[in-house]
Amino acid sequence: MTDNEIEKKINSDQAAETFTALYGKNEVDAARRRYMSLITEMLKDGSEFHETNKSSAPENLRIFSSPGRTELAGNHTDHNRGKVLAASIHLDSAAIARKRNDSTVFFRSTGFPDVKIKLTDPSGAPCLRPIPEEEGTTEALVRGIAAELNRRGCAVGGFSANADSTVLPGSGLSSSAAVETLLCRIFDSLYGEGKRDSVEIAQIGQIAENVYFGKPCGLMDQIACATGGAVAIDFADAAFPEVKRINFDLSAAGYVLCVVNTGGSHADLTSDYASIPAEMKTVAAFFGKSVLREIDLETVISRAAEARKALGDRALLRAIHFFEENVRVDAMTAALIEMENAAAQAAKQQALYSYLELVNESGNSSWELLQNVYSPHRPETQGIGAALALTKNFFRRRKLRGACRVHGGGFAGTIQTYIPLDAVDSYRTDIEAVFDAGSLTILRIRPTGSVELVF
Numbered sequence: 001m002t003d004n005e006i007e008k009k010i011n012s013d014q015a016a017e018t019f020t021a022l023y024g025k026n027e028v029d030a031a032r033r034r035y036m037s038l039i040t041e042m043l044k045d046g047s048e049f050h051e052t053n054k055s056s057a058p059e060n061l062r063i064f065s066s067p068g069r070t071e072l073a074g075n076h077t078d079h080n081r082g083k084v085l086a087a088s089i090h091l092d093s094a095a096i097a098r099k100r101n102d103s104t105v106f107f108r109s110t111g112f113p114d115v116k117i118k119l120t121d122p123s124g125a126p127c128l129r130p131i132p133e134e135e136g137t138t139e140a141l142v143r144g145i146a147a148e149l150n151r152r153g154c155a156v157g158g159f160s161a162n163a164d165s166t167v168l169p170g171s172g173l174s175s176s177a178a179v180e181t182l183l184c185r186i187f188d189s190l191y192g193e194g195k196r197d198s199v200e201i202a203q204i205g206q207i208a209e210n211v212y213f214g215k216p217c218g219l220m221d222q223i224a225c226a227t228g229g230a231v232a233i234d235f236a237d238a239a240f241p242e243v244k245r246i247n248f249d250l251s252a253a254g255y256v257l258c259v260v261n262t263g264g265s266h267a268d269l270t271s272d273y274a275s276i277p278a279e280m281k282t283v284a285a286f287f288g289k290s291v292l293r294e295i296d297l298e299t300v301i302s303r304a305a306e307a308r309k310a311l312g313d314r315a316l317l318r319a320i321h322f323f324e325e326n327v328r329v330d331a332m333t334a335a336l337i338e339m340e341n342a343a344a345q346a347a348k349q350q351a352l353y354s355y356l357e358l359v360n361e362s363g364n365s366s367w368e369l370l371q372n373v374y375s376p377h378r379p380e381t382q383g384i385g386a387a388l389a390l391t392k393n394f395f396r397r398r399k400l401r402g403a404c405r406v407h408g409g410g411f412a413g414t415i416q417t418y419i420p421l422d423a424v425d426s427y428r429t430d431i432e433a434v435f436d437a438g439s440l441t442i443l444r445i446r447p448t449g450s451v452e453l454v455f
Contacts, residue, residue: 035094097159171259273411286311
């Protein structure tokens with residue numbers, strides 16, 4: 001297959017249909033340019049994408065895409081086997097990849113340092129154990145994903161990949177989970193015949209992040225990125241979470257879903273993130289269980305005085321958030337189903353308003369009970385709280401029905417907002433006057449999760 005034949009595929013009607021589904025009909029030309037740029041760089045003579053003294057065969061190039069995700073409800077509940085509502089978005093990590101004839105993985109992503117690691121030691125034996133010096137790096141994720149795939153019976157080997165990500169780092173849109181599921185999909189497609197389903201892809205990414213990267217994340221991010229569309233996820237059975245697809249069409253109701261990047265550094269926040277699952281689990285342990293899903297709110301309240309003395313107030317408050325957030329996920333899922341199924345427009349509108357009220361409740365609970373709107377180590381930096389307060393003021397001044405909440409892990413980063421279509425421009429002007437131009441991003445829910453694209 002020649003370079004011209006590759007370009008012909010990218011410019012085909014089938015590719016246009018795929019790009020429309022992934023990015024929207026107005027972004028097809030931009031998608032074509034993006035993928036062609038990745039391919040062109042990968043095929044340059046003498047580039048680092050080729051093994052020494054080996055040529056790169058164009059016919060072996062494979063195309064992959066893995067989306068970021070937005071969390072709709074279930075803030076910090078997945079790690080205690082709770083319930084979440086999430087959706088994949090149009091922002092993604094895209095890559096062109098091909099097998100190598102050695103055990104090296106070479107991964108380049110625009111704007112980031114190149115990753116180059118060998119999956120074998122000098123003797124040729126597999127080197128898939130965690131390496132302390134790699135903790136917190138993309139190298140750790142690559143090695144961890146390869147190790148877990150290998151443990152599950154999948155052969156692994158080297159590949160070269162040229163990637164580009166539009167998922168804003170530090171935005172709460174799960175740029176890390178997008179990369180994890182992308183890498184896992186590449187390994188699985190090149191060496192495992194693409195047999196892994198979205199849940200297994202997600203689980204492999206989570207293990208790599210927990211054990212090799214060193215971050216105690218839950219599984220929600222990876223499942224949303226791997227599955228695609230809007231999904232209600234119940235982690236009651238951690239090994240086999242229940243994933244239910246939900247129709248999510250805000251534009252038909254006259255609204256858009258946005259995130260506002262408030263800035264702030266995520267450096268040194270790992271202890272803040274880790275404290276949430278840890279404190280929730282201390283409450284569970286107080287009652288002889290491992291996670292909060294194994295008990296109920298009534299049990300906790302019945303011994304609240306003892307729990308406070310033993311564990312402190314914040315652990316108790318975070319546990320209460322967990323139980324109430326689980327109930328909200330069910331209610332929000334039911335509201336979205338009602339929006340889809342209601343015959344009368346008035347009933348659809350009422351279901352939407354019920355959903356928006358629950359979004360606001362979720363945001364208030366994260367602020368007041370979960371307490372992940374700002375870091376207790378940086379009380380002078382409260383960008384998320386400021387953005388939430390300004391957004392609520394915007395709704396009040398204009399007498400609008402809208403909603404907002406902390407988005408993702410919290411402590412720094414983004415808020416999520418639901419804005420009436422005819423108020424988006426005004427909101428952008430107001431919020432970007434405080435948080436800089438480009439801080440508002442309108443999200444589009446994409447139907448496809450982590451995938452190999454075939455045109």
